[in-house]
Amino acid sequence: MTALSLEGVSCTFVSRDDAAQRYTAVKDVTLSVGAGEFVSVVGPTGCGKSTLLNMAAGLLAPSTGQVKVFGETLSGINKRAGYMFQAESLMPWRTALSNVMAGLEFRGATDARAQAEEWLKRVGLGGFGDRYPHQLSGGMRKRVSLAQTLVLDPDIILMDEPFSALDVQTRQLMENEVLALWANDDGRRAAPSPAAAPLGGRRAATGGRQSQKKAVLFITHDLDEAIAMSDRVVCLSAGPASHPIGDFRIDLDRPRDVAEVRATPRFVELHQAIWQVLRDEVLKGYQQQLAA
DSSP states (O other): OEEEEEEEEEEEEEOSSOTTOEEEEEEEEEEEEETTOEEEEEOSTTSSHHHHHHHHHTSSOOSEEEEEETTEEOOSSOTTEEEEOSSOOSOTTSOHHHHHHHHHHHHTOTTHHHHHHHHHHHTTOTTOTTOOGGGSOHHHHHHHHHHHHHTTOOSEEEEESTTTTSOHHHHHHHHHHHHHHHHTOGGGOSSOOOOOOSTTOSOTTTOSOOOOOOEEEEEOSOHHHHHHHOSEEEEEOOSSSBOEEEEEEOOOOSSOOTTTGGGSHHHHHHHHHHHHHHHHHHHHHHHHHHHO
């Protein structure tokens, strides 16, 4: 089953001051994510990756084309998706536990505290629920954000470069943590933490009903990260009017350790093949930035 599909979508931004000034970020993009599939999108800076994600979330309406969620045309906010932003999304006046509880409280869940405590344990922060964001490291804050997203048990996970601000070691730990939660792979955890449920493994409203592995649409600039984590990697051209120029099946065995898999011959082959398609577009995007 297709969880998320963008069908011939384009997004054109019009200047508020002059309607004649328009910028088409993406044009005629068709992209799908199957249920339980992990798909990454890579491309040059400014090529519209986040624009695609925002259309998938229902935060932006496509200028042309349509977005479908499990076969139904999306209108308004995608209520079956959880969004993990690149920027800090925690409320500084709330503790880690209160931040994870927030979405459940807004939904009126009666067991919000219990579910939030459970998810903090699953991301390895069971003893840090009373800490405020400024008392946590960058990696810890990302773990809280991850729990905040997953506790709502969305069917689709949208992730916009969630680990780009982290140091290399912490980033690899978080990447492995996401893969472990997504695949329910308890034996390959990057750091000691309680056993993981499938990514978003219980319903916020119903409590306790197990769900299938989630569909993930992951935005990143890091080609190594995309290959190490994904089932498929989709490449976008440089903007304006960015569009897909490659769709690669990642046939590396799972479970994966994101550090170890980089040393395998097949990883190197995939990296070379994808970079050959992507290289000229990255250089083109870089030249555009220099000329701006």
